[in-house]
Amino acid sequence: MIYTKKQRQLLELWKQKNLCRINLLEGSVSSGKTWVSLVLWGFWVATMPTDKLYLMCGKSLTTLKRNCLIPLEELFGRSNFQFSTSAKEAYLFGRRILLEGANDARSESKIRGLTLQGAYCDELTLFPRDFFVMLLSRLRVPGAKLIATTNPDSPEHWLKKEYIDRRAELDMLVVRFLLDDNTTLDPQYVAAVKAEYTGVFYNRFILGEWCLAEGIVYPQFDRTQHVKRLEEPQGKWYISVDYGTLNAFSAGLWCYDGNTAYRAAEWYYSGREQRRQLTNAQYLKHIQTLAEGKKIESVIVDPSAASFITELRQAGLTVRKGRNDVVDGIRRVSTALQQGKLLFSPDCRDCIREFSLYRWDEKAAEDRPIKENDHAMDDVRYFVSTILRQSASLSHDRITL
Numbered sequence: 361m362i363y364t365k366k367q368r369q370l371l372e373l374w375k376q377k378n379l380c381r382i383n384l385l386e387g388s389v390s391s392g393k394t395w396v397s398l399v400l401w402g403f404w405v406a407t408m409p410t411d412k413l414y415l416m417c418g419k420s421l422t423t424l425k426r427n428c429l430i431p432l433e434e435l436f437g438r439s440n441f442q443f444s445t446s447a448k449e450a451y452l453f454g455r456r457i458l459l460e461g462a463n464d465a466r467s468e469s470k471i472r473g474l475t476l477q478g479a480y481c482d483e484l485t486l487f488p489r490d491f492f493v494m495l496l497s498r499l500r501v502p503g504a505k506l507i508a509t510t511n512p513d514s515p516e517h518w519l520k521k522e523y524i525d526r527r528a529e530l531d532m533l534v535v536r537f538l539l540d541d542n543t544t545l546d547p548q549y550v551a552a553v554k555a556e557y558t559g560v561f562y563n564r565f566i567l568g569e570w571c572l573a574e575g576i577v578y579p580q581f582d583r584t585q586h587v588k589r590l591e592e593p594q595g596k597w598y599i600s601v602d603y604g605t606l607n608a609f610s611a612g613l614w615c616y617d618g619n620t621a622y623r624a625a626e627w628y629y630s631g632r633e634q635r636r637q638l639t640n641a642q643y644l645k646h647i648q649t650l651a652e653g654k655k656i657e658s659v660i661v662d663p664s665a666a667s668f669i670t671e672l673r674q675a676g677l678t679v680r681k682g683r684n685d686v687v688d689g690i691r692r693v694s695t696a697l698q699q700g701k702l703l704f705s706p707d708c709r710d711c712i713r714e715f716s717l718y719r720w721d722e723k724a725a726e727d728r729p730i731k732e733n734d735h736a737m738d739d740v741r742y743f744v745s746t747i748l749r750q751s752a753s754l755s756h757d758r759i760t761l
Contacts, residue, residue, distance in 0.1 A: 366541045367396040373533070374400055381499070381531035384484070384524070385509045387568035390545065390553050391537035394482070397509050398432050401480050402441075404505065406453040412477035412501055413456060419486040420461040421445045427482050429459075462487040468494040477501045481508035489518040512570040516725045520570050538568050558698045561691045573720040573727045577690060577737070580697040581715040587704050590615075593622045597654040599647060600682070600743035603665035606632045608735040609643060612711065613650050614743055621696075621748060622703045625650060628710040628736065640671040647672070660746045662738065682742025683749070687727045689741040696744055711736035 363371065373379055383400075385393040405414060418424030422445075429443045429450065436452070443450035443459065450457040460470050462481075468491040476498045481487065499506060510519065527534050539550060554566055558580055563569045595617030602610045608630040615622045627646050631637040647659065656677065661669055663681035672679050683689065696702045704711060717733035729737075 361399070362544060363396070364392055364541055364543050366535070366537055367392055367399075370396055370400065370535055371403070374403060379404070379505055380533040381505060382496070382523070383505060383507045383533045383535075385507075385535050385537060386512060386524075387537035387541075388539040389511060389565045390542060390550075391539050391568075392542040392544070393535075393537040394427060394509050395431065397480070397507055398428060398435060401478075401507050402432065402436055402452060404507070405455050405457075405478060408455065408477055410454050413458065413475065414452075415458045415460065415471065415474065415476055415479040415495070415498075416450065416482075417460040417462050417479070417487075417491075417495075418482040420463050421448070421459060422461075424459060424461065424482055428480070462491045464488060467491045471495060471498055474498045475500045477504050479506045481506065484508040484510040485513040485517055485519055486510075489522075492519075512564045512568055514572055514725070514727055515570045516572070517570070518725075524570075536568055539566055555699070556695050557691070558694050561694060572722065574722045575720060576716070577718045577720055577729050578694060578697060578715055580694055583712065585700065586697065586702060587706055587712060589706055590622055590624070590703070593617075593624060595622075596657045597651070598657055598660060598743065598747060599651060600660045600739040601647070601662060601665070601668075602735045602738035602742065603643075603662040603668050604631065604735060605637050608632075609638070610710065610735040610739045611647060611650055612708065612736070612739050612743065613654070614747075616747060620701050620703060621743070622705070623708050623711060623740075624705050626708045626711055626736065640668050643668060644671050644675055647677075648675070660739075660742045662742065680746055682739075683745035684742070685745070686729070686741070689745040690729070692749060693741055693744045696748055701748065702740075702744070708736075711740065 370385070385397050387393055416424060416428060418427060425445050429445070432441050432452070433443070441450065441452050445459060448459045450459060461467065467488060471494055479495055479499060484492065496506070513520070523530065523532060524534055539553065557565050560571060560573045563571045593615035595615045598614045598616060600612045600614065608628060611627045612623045613625040615624055627650050629638065629646070658678040658680045659672055660680050660682045661672065663684050669679050669681070693702070714733045714736045718737045719730050721728045721730045
């Protein structure tokens, strides 16, 4: 195995038995922290008792499998590591490991009553606080340890305020990894990764900083660059929808050529401002008018709009539920804007207006936009997260170890 200098330093701490009860590897994407954390986890587990219980957890079992279980299999071989996400267990060098997802506040009930020798956490900032507190209380065996990885988040995040900032008071090791530390990567790949992030996401995922999301959500949006009139756009046609009854209903008509997406037209209606609420049937007519003369590949819809999704399907339209991870979606839109992959017709006035008004909630403890001037922003996000994420340049679904 080839290790970077930072990875060798971490493994040397293990060899000298200088690991702490809590061991956190944090920092940039593609910095090598996940890969070496799995090496460390494997080496450590192999020296621990075979009759004790261990736990590995991620935001979901799907992400845990992708980020950790498959790489562990590749690292140590199937003879030393076997796993089953359906059975929610694995065996590493003969040690039994439970597998769990920590996707909401109720997750902590899954691990109550366990007595653990060790635990591994993938992307710890995505975990509910209560799950982590419960997990630490389950590390009840003498010499028990936790190994975790994460990218930075807000400085107000519970992990930063309650643990990282208090690490001197706790039995806790924090090791920071940066993209530029990973000397095994091709320089062109490093440059490409750096180009994929802008604003607060660049500061966090490239510079490894715990920084606030503040101000305008999309400072990358520039009317002189992103607003253009294309007379005959060529490509596949889509419609994106943010559903609202009293709140505004926003729909955008997109032409996507596989590289650049052009919002050619939109329809925007606020039942509250108009003092008249429309029915699903009336909304459908406006969608059909927006699509007139175009072969629509699919309508990407707010996933919570169950009744309207049914209405669209009964009308013969292909529907895809929009991916609704807000912060990840905002990052993807930011990247698309930065790379010039999103263009807007001057006729899309409400969308253009919202770009200048959509702001982060600076009082929130977690990343969260203010729920104002966000309806066109949401339908743009659904489109980018669902359709443009298929583009390799926008997808970070590859493992960034």
